[in-house]
Amino acid sequence: MSITVVKGEIMMKMIPINLPQIGELEIEEVTKVLKSCILTDRYGNGPMVKKFEGAFAKFVRTKHAVAVNSGTASLHMSLLAAGVTWGDEVIVPSFTFVATAEAVALTGAKPVFVDIDPNTYNIDPEKIEEAITKKTKVILPVDLYGLSADISAMNDIAQNHDLTIIEDAAQAQGAMYKNKPSGCLANIACWSFYASKNMTTGEGGMVTTNSDELDEKLRSIRTHGEKKEYNSFILGHNYRMPEIEAAIGNVQLTRIPIFLEKRRTNAELMTEELKDITELQLPTEPLGYKHGWYLYTVRLRSASATIRNEIMRKLREQGIGVAVYYSTPIHLMPYYRQFVGFHLPETEKAAQQVFSLPIHPSVTVNQIKYIAASIINTLE
Ligand SMILES: Cc1ncc(COP(=O)(O)O)c(C=O)c1O
Numbered sequence: 001m002s003i004t005v006v007k008g009e010i011m012m013k014m015i016p017i018n019l020p021q022i023g024e025l026e027i028e029e030v031t032k033v034l035k036s037c038i039l040t041d042r043y044g045n046g047p048m049v050k051k052f053e054g055a056f057a058k059f060v061r062t063k064h065a066v067a068v069n070s071g072t073a074s075l076h077m078s079l080l081a082a083g084v085t086w087g088d089e090v091i092v093p094s095f096t097f098v099a100t101a102e103a104v105a106l107t108g109a110k111p112v113f114v115d116i117d118p119n120t121y122n123i124d125p126e127k128i129e130e131a132i133t134k135k136t137k138v139i140l141p142v143d144l145y146g147l148s149a150d151i152s153a154m155n156d157i158a159q160n161h162d163l164t165i166i167e168d169a170a171q172a173q174g175a176m177y178k179n180k181p182s183g184c185l186a187n188i189a190c191w192s193f194y195a196s197k198n199m200t201t202g203e204g205g206m207v208t209t210n211s212d213e214l215d216e217k218l219r220s221i222r223t224h225g226e227k228k229e230y231n232s233f234i235l236g237h238n239y240r241m242p243e244i245e246a247a248i249g250n251v252q253l254t255r256i257p258i259f260l261e262k263r264r265t266n267a268e269l270m271t272e273e274l275k276d277i278t279e280l281q282l283p284t285e286p287l288g289y290k291h292g293w294y295l296y297t298v299r300l301r302s303a304s305a306t307i308r309n310e311i312m313r314k315l316r317e318q319g320i321g322v323a324v325y326y327s328t329p330i331h332l333m334p335y336y337r338q339f340v341g342f343h344l345p346e347t348e349k350a351a352q353q354v355f356s357l358p359i360h361p362s363v364t365v366n367q368i369k370y371i372a373a374s375i376i377n378t379l380e
Contacts (some may be wrong), residue, residue: 009076015358015367016321018196021252021259029247038192041067043229044219048246053206060181060189060314062208064215067241067249068222071192075103075140075152078188079237081207081217082138082164084109089135093123094329096142097348098167101330104140111134113331115344119284121145121297124346125153132157132203138164141186143172145325145356146198146292148182154183155185166190170205172359173198174260176294182292183208194244198259198294199252201245257272259361263293266359266368270296273372279303279379295325298375305352311378312355318374322355 028301033039034050041049049067057065068074084090086108092101101111114131117124123141136182139158141149151167158165167183169175170192175182183189188211193204207218217234220227225236241249271282285291300308305327312322329351331342355372 006263014319014321015363015371016315016360017323017356017358018360019362020195020200021255021361022200022201022248022258023251025251026031026248027287029251030244031322033247035245036243040224041243041246046121046243046246049249050240050244052241052246052249052253055250056191056206057208059253059256060208061184062189063210063212064208064218066207066209066215066218066222067244067246068205068207068239069241070203070239071168071194071205072103073237073239074190074192074207075099075166076106077169077218077221077237078166079103079107079109079140080205080213080221080235082166082188084137085133088137089133090138091128091131091136092140092330093142093144093347094344095121095326095350096144096168096330096344097170097326098330098333099170100140100142101336105336110135111138111330111336111339113329113339113342113344113347115346116144116350118346119152120147120286121350122128122147123148125150125157128157132161132163133363136161136163138166140166140168140269141180142168142170143175143292145297146175146294147283148172148177148289151177151185153259165186165254170194171197171294172292173294174256176290178288183209187211188214191199193249193252198263199249199256199291201241201249201252204249206243208234212324220281221261223288235248263359264291266361266363266365267291267296267363268379269295269368270357270359270372272367275378278377279287280375295356297325297354297356299350299353301353303353308353308355314378315371316373318378320371320374321358322349326353327351328356333345 167186193201225232225234
């Protein structure tokens with residue numbers, strides 16, 4: 001199988017933080033779809049979508065997988081399927097991509113932000129209980145950077161309070177938790193296939209679940225709340241994945257083991273090269289977890305955002321596409337300041353100190369060594 005990468009202009013000037021791994025096979029499969037003239041899955045008759053759903057469910061080891069047209073759609077649809085509505089509350093981290101809380105706000109519910117564990121950057125399970133009220137419906141943890149959230153630690157809390165766990169696994173394709181694929185222990189998991197992710201369909205997403213009832217509801221919401229055509233039973237949307245995207249997804253799913261292996265090799269080499277730099281907190285892979293290595297994120301332990309940004313500027317000058325995920329926690333963004341009253345010291349500190357390094361499958365061993373050496377020199 002060809003793993004030739006179609007390189008963007010940026011590749012020549014800078015080692016990008018991520019790069020879609022698109023080869024000849026993806027191009028061939030998309031061409032086949034175009035020639036077939038079956039472009040949509042409007043009535044559940046899209047062969048590529050059907051195949052992709054089956055293959056992804058197998059990959060994540062869940063009973064069902066429902067393909068959608070973005071990770072954001074997968075989150076919104078899952079919250080609707082879980083019955084979240086106006087006046088409800090959903091527990092989320094603030095240290096994540098905005099879509100996690102945005103999907104909550106779209107349902108009319110209130111995102112209730114909970115602080116992170118400073119070692120994993122994921123929501124701290126010990127802080128969840130105190131955020132629960134009578135209005136809480138869902139706990140929505142995120143597998144940040146590709147490291148699974150501690151779902152088992154949330155299961156008891158969820159059961160005691162009759163809550164649904166919706167895992168935002170947008171960044172975690174290929175990650176493992178307690179010997180199982182990330183996502184398969186939650187009631188629902190949401191995935192993104194945005195261009196930068198461990199596998200991509202350009203834009204796209206998936207919802208996985210073991211519940212027959214939720215699967216049926218999700219499929220209905222995906223197509224205007226219909227069970228059969230032109231007859232809406234519940235409020236829905238058009239969140240369908242196009243056949244072209246599913247065709248790319250089918251090929252990417254066969255290649256993801258190679259992508260993951262290369263990400264892991266690169267991450268391990270980066271750790272080896274940087275392990276003696278005491279100013280840097282390197283990413284952790286706790287016992288029982290297998291990181292998906294979507295992002296290799298380091299932390300300047302005692303730096304301010306100004307110093308971190310200055311170091312990043314110098315690294316970019318050396319052709320290294322470093323990036324911050326995420327410099328503004330969601331609760332501090334202008335729109336989300338309406339949800340007042342959150343004290344999240346670990347989130348706010350991490351947002352000032354972290355930055356991520358390129359380790360995607362196209363980054364070579366020499367480039368990893370170059371990136372590490374440049375960091376060491378710049379810090380000196
Ligand atoms: C944690 C997280 N949640 C949700 C999303 C939203 O996914 P998408 O961009 O496919 O809508 C993303 C991706 O960008 C993400 O990283």
